[in-house]
Amino acid sequence: MYNILIVDDEQLMRSYLANNITAICPSYQITGIACDGIEAMDLLKHRHFDLVITDIRMPAMDGLSLCKFIYETAPETKIVIISGYNDFEYARTAIKYQVTEYLLKPLNDDNLYDVLMNVKESLDGNQKNLMPISSGQDKEMTSLDVFSAFLLSIIEGNTNQVYTLYEAIEDRSLNFMKQYACLVLFTIDELNLMLLHENNYDLTTHHLKLYKICQSFCIENNIVSVYDNHSCVLLFFSEDTLSALQESITKICCDLQDEFASNKLPKITIACGKYFSDIMDAPLSAMSAYDTLALTLKNFSNPIFYESYLEEEGFINQLNQISSKIYEDYLKNDTEHLYFSIQSFCNLFKKPITLSTMLRSGSYLIRYICSRSNIKAHYINGAYKELTMHVEQLMPHSEYRKDDIFNALCHTVSRLNSPNNRRMLSETNQIVNLATNYILKHYDEPLSLSLIADEIGVNSCYLSDLIHKNLGQSYSKYLLKIRMEQAVQMMRQNPGDKVYSIAEKVGFVSTKHFISVFKRYYGLTPTAYMEQSLTRSFPFHT
DSSP states (O other), X not given: OEEEEEEOSOHHHHHHHHHHHHXXXXXXXXXXXXXXXXXXXXXXXXXXXXXXXXXXXXXXXXXXXXXXXXXXHOTTSEEEEEESOOOHHHHHHHHHTTOOEEEESSOOHHHHHHHHHHHHHHHHTSSOOOSXXXXXGGGGOOHHHHHHHHHHHHHHXXXXXXXXXXXXXXXXXOOOOOSEEEEEXXXXXHXXXXXXXXXXXXXXXXXXXXXXXXXXXXXXXXXXXXXXXXXXXXXXXXXXXXXHHHHHXXXXXXXXXXXXXXXXXXXXXXXXXXXXXXXXGHHHHHHHHHHHGGGGGGTOOSSBOHHHXXXXXXXXXXXXXXXXXXXXXXXXXXXXXXXXXXXXXXXXXXXXXXXXXHHHHHHHHHHHHHTTSOOOHHHXXXXXXXXXXXXXXXXXOXXXXXXXXHHHHHHHHXXXXXXXXXXXXXXXXXXXXXXXXXXXXXXXXXXXXXXXXXXXXXXXXXXXXXXXXXXXXXXXXXXXXXXXXXXXXXXXXXXXXXXXXXXXXXXXXXXXXXXXXXXXXXXXXXXXXXXXXXXXXXXXXX
């Protein structure tokens, strides 16, 4: 029998789990009960548990902190989180700490049985460990793990992590990148969940399940995959020709959809990003994949290729402009302008407005606004409930006015706004100027896109999108450009400086990587550049 530690600050939940788990699944026995994370940590120091079932919010030490402790000290122990909160950030952190399952309260015996059996299969050795290995465990990482971590670091703009993993890639002579590449996005179709009347729009659990299925499939088929900060899965494809790339994407997407169906996942939306030949352009491919999701409003079938994006680029640009205006009205809590912006949004679609159109439009706007602001799960769930409530009210009527649709979408968007969190939208150029000024002042420090976004007060994905649209290049490429230009300036001013010293001064943690990047950027090694700069000057790379 497998030993279980139950951790929950609610007496009723502790009693329910303690009294029912063995009856539900006889392969387990309860050998420990704790009221909070600190008490659980003390038990874990002295006893072995095969499975820990923990609440996510508790006094003294919460469930995620306990997960971190288990991940660092007893990584073989399986973890199941039970929570009353449905939040993408919980899912993301849960994946980081190798949480096996994530369940929402209230529990029932059937759901608990399914989870216990899944964990049992894993403990029996019938399933592979599907969770990623952290970059700090480089010696234990497979080549697939290394490149996946490298790709995620590029997408999230974590430059120091990129530099660190670049050395591991060079040391292993990894070559996942061919002539053409593309990122393909997989995400849960929220509208489909609403139509299925899923309780509490259980996105977190479904996203975790989606990730685990994709991760297992990708390991078996040697495909690079990452779980991004939108709680979506991105698969990396690379081939020598565009036709081979499209064939590969079509085949893998077809195989994965069979996997999703067999695992009873809700409908999945699949969108392909822009093709690229430079790995540093991966963030642009990811962003274009998110833009391509807009074509779900026109009922495009999976997978939605980048060619469809190009054909509908005019529509997508108009949609983004109006959605941006809706986002601005949302931030200002300007309900009057919001009404007219939503009217413009709906008028983009030439066909008559139906309840299905309203559902899909409302779901799209919720997702769009959440991708640009850090919104608590309570308000996200409230917006979805507001949307479905209006649909249910209108459904019995054979006819309804356009105004009813516009008002319903206005109320849906407004529900995302916390009454205690009002702020005006900064001008786009002000946001970009703040970001570039921060980079210019701190380029020699460990930088990441999320750090800069936090300093400015915006969502990191939104900032990434603004930098690309205003500067014509990704955040990673812009930061690299600044560091290269500063390195050249230092070489010209002090040609006797050591290469490792210059690398450190411009923010590189690896001298080897600095030399490699510099040579690719200017066509010479730093040493050769300094030697030749004594007799002539070289132009900056553009």
